[in-house]
Amino acid sequence: MPSTSASSVRWTTTDLELFAGDRANRYEIIDGELFVTRAPHWRHQAVCVNIGAILKLWSDESGLGITAITPGIIFSETDNVIPDVVWVNKQRIERILDEAGHLTGAPELVVEVLSPGEKNKQRDREAKLKLYSVQGVQEYWIVNWQEQTVEVYRREQAVLKLAATLYNQDELTSPLLPGFCCLVKKFF
Secondary structure (H helix, E strand, C coil): CCCCCHHHCCCCHHHHHHHCCCCCEEEEEECCEEEEEECCCHHHHHHHHHHHHHHHHHHHHHCCEEEEECCCEEEECCEEECCCEEEEECCCHHHHECCCCCECCCCCEEEEECCCCHHHHHHHHHHHHHHHHHHCCCEEEEEECCCCEEEEEEEECCEEEEEEEEECCCEEECCCCCCCEEEHHHHC
16 A cells, blocks of 8 residues: 655645634645744734834825735635735735635735744745745745845746845835835834
């Protein structure tokens, strides 16, 4: 009888219902692989709130989009993630929301705040970068609260590529967000 290895298991969105009562962990699926992480560090969450607040203030002033913290994005049955912060153009939001209020298409901007641990960093820098690139995200920020840096990836020839690594005293601007300008240190 053939044996089944753990690597051959392909998880789906439906499988996540198995963990519905678990509030201590976050469950995400990328290309059928299950990623389980503990609840984020306090500083991680504080940085998410700061980024979300800064983007929301800019969005309210510009009227161009909507910011959300930890929304669910269900790209497919085998790609279901919970990014830390997203920004979506107001013109598109209704087209990419399902009846349950989950995003089903790519936001223009996705922000992931790194959690400690190599596996977490690898997930955000490799698996999620690839997923967001394939799904059509226009810009992806990877924020490291421990080093106080922001890696900015921008879509170039249909792929997200590293455009800049910004440090505490640098200003972050974006072609997606006309007139947006923020010192990186305000995130921390």
